[in-house]
Amino acid sequence: MAGSESSSKMRTKMAFIIILFALLSTGSCSSQVPLVMWSSEGYTLPQHASPAAGHIISHVQLLAYLNSALGSAPHNVLLFLQDKLSKDDFTRYGGVFGNKQDSAFPNLESALQSSSSLFVLPALSWLGASAVPSLLQEKLGVSPLSVDPDTLEHLHLNASGNTLLVINLPYSSGAYLSCKDVLRNNDEVIGKVLSIMKAQSVPYVAIYTGLKPSRVIEEPSLIGQSSMSRSLLQAVVDEVKPPLMFNSTRGPCIMLWAQNLNVSFSDKEWIDLGPSTFASGGSVSTSGSFCNETNSQLVLDYGSSVSPYNPFRLIFSMSQRRYPVSARNWFTLDTVELVFNTQTATYNGSHGIYAPAEYSFHCQNVNNFRNALLVPHTQNANQWRILFTDFQIQGFSILNGTTDFSYASDCAGFFTPGIWMGLITSLLMLLILTYGLHMIMQLRSMDRFDDPKGPSISVPQSE
Incomplete structure (x- = not known):
């Protein structure tokens, strides 16, 4: 009993x-x-x-x-x-x-x-x-x-x-x-x-x-960028955490920073890996990372801190090579791998995430679902959503003793949608002004007038 x-x-x-x-x-x-x-x-x-x-x-x-x-x-x-x-x-x-x-x-x-x-x-x-x-x-x-x-x-x-x-x-x-x-x-x-x-x-x-609550987690959305304009009117002082740096035997070779590293599985709630990655005493491990002259790989191993009893890792694979057309070396973020338990979801980033080898790459939003810079490469990659906010990475040409990124090559081109709208609007206004001036210049004064001294017209009256 x-x-x-x-x-x-x-x-x-x-x-x-x-x-x-x-x-x-x-x-x-x-x-x-x-x-x-x-x-x-x-x-x-x-x-x-x-x-x-x-x-x-x-x-x-x-x-x-x-x-x-x-x-x-x-x-x-x-x-x-x-x-x-x-x-x-x-x-x-x-x-x-x-x-x-x-x-x-x-x-x-x-x-x-x-x-x-x-x-x-x-x-x-x-x-x-x-x-x-x-x-x-x-x-x-x-x-x-x-x-x-x-x-x-x-x-x-x-x-x-x-x-x-x-x-x-x-x-x-x-x-x-x-x-x-x-x-x-x-x-x-x-x-x-x-x-x-x-x-x-x-x-x-x-x-x-x-x-x-110790933190308020809102679902990240690209629509939320509108709040950035309002923050310019506020005195917001945030603690800026130092970037994550991987050091090899030759010195520092990979740097990573982001405001948020958000992942979500099957449209469930977002998980922000930023505090575990960049905060002092974070639980992330970089074991398995390596770098050389042509290839770099940053492995972020979170163990079971994301999901108990299920290992979780993020792997950033980069490479650099020389392009004769530009006469310089460029590096690309070839793949981002998300390893959960025994499954691996792979995303291709080489088509949109690149920069000169001596620069770093920066982008306000790196995601796989809207204006995606990370393109799903495996079948199970569509089950995950990824959103890296204020993302910056550098995999080559890091000087010894430095703690700052090199000059950043931003993903936002010079001719942004706002600039194109301004240029097109200005061009239309210029065309209207040109057409108006042309019409005014075509106006001509009369060169012949009736003689007021001639005989007047008489209209006979009948009784």
């Missing part, structure tokens, strides 16, 4: 893990925050039907969930309230069930796996998130107490009383810490608090959520 109960408990736990992973992997995080609740050993939270994918939990629904969850559970509640939190924080920085070897949440992951039950709200509205402390205060009938691990060590909690402990966690990368490092530090605080509660043998219910 004991073995049967243990097996049943393990199956229940695995079911909760699968449900949590599925919820954290669906929907959009543009205006919601996740909420994760678990209990200490020996206590079980009531089970609820999983919310539908994309459903946003309202203030009223949150109140109903908390009333049900805290009805029979321990009334010592730990609220880990982070300034900002999104589902992408779990998936991008290791996640609760991401890459365990380099996870930013090892203590949280261990707590969830050892918990008797889990309760997850993947999409909680901003108003609901800010109302969590007040709802808990109303439910428990006690005032919240802000603590940290040092303060908690000196508190003696009553297992039968109601207590609401709020542990505030920051979400600010600062000057030297990346977002992943901040999340790892917050996870250490969570681990210390849970260790203290376990040492005091006090049952508890823990809640981990945020006041607002």
Whole structure:
């Protein structure tokens, strides 16, 4: 019987893990925050039907969930309230069930796996998130107490009383810490608090959520370029991250930078690889890259940070050769390969992505679906959408010691559509003006007039 109960408990736990992973992997995080609740050993939270994918939990629904969850559970509640939190924080920085070897949440992951039950709200509205402390205060009938691990060590909690402990966690990368490092530090605080509660043998219910999303991800669109003109009227100061540089034994040989590296599979939500690629402490690896006099290949290996248990890579293959007509060397971005799990989608970029070998290439939008510079080369390439914003790459002629790109050859030609419209409009106005002047010059004055001194015409009158 004991073995049967243990097996049943393990199956229940695995079911909760699968449900949590599925919820954290669906929907959009543009205006919601996740909420994760678990209990200490020996206590079980009531089970609820999983919310539908994309459903946003309202203030009223949150109140109903908390009333049900805290009805029979321990009334010592730990609220880990982070300034900002999104589902992408779990998936991008290791996640609760991401890459365990380099996870930013090892203590949280261990707590969830050892918990008797889990309760997850993947999409909680901003108003609901800010109302969590007040709802808990109303439910428990006690005032919240802000603590940290040092303060908690000196508190003696009553297992039968109601207590609401709020542990505030920051979400600010600062000057030297990346977002992943901040999340790892917050996870250490969570681990210390849970260790203290376990040492005091006090049952508890823990809640981990945020006041607002850590990032707002909007679906990239070429139509969104119109917002660039409005940004000229605003004082926007963005942190410019340094480009990604691959160094060979001879020194730096490949440089890459982009504002966003967005990919999407089968028209699902966009995934921005930019923070993992260019941010300090990003999870990308360039192992497998190489360069020589004629060929360069940049391999961006994201491991399972994009999709748990599914390796993901981007491969940029470049070459250079001399063209006698122009009497100079040119480099081309021959292919961009997207490797997901064991499948490879290949795109040809040589027809539109090229520049002199001593230059870099820059383009505001590089995509495979509208005015495409990346042309699908394999059959499965149409399943993916790619959009690189403010993209710049250089694969040759990089000087030692430099951290800047060479002069950029931009994909936008000199005669842009706007310039053509202006030229054609000016030409039409010039033709109208020329025609008008020609008509005026053709006017002639009369050279003969009637003689006013001649006999007047008499009209006889009849009676």
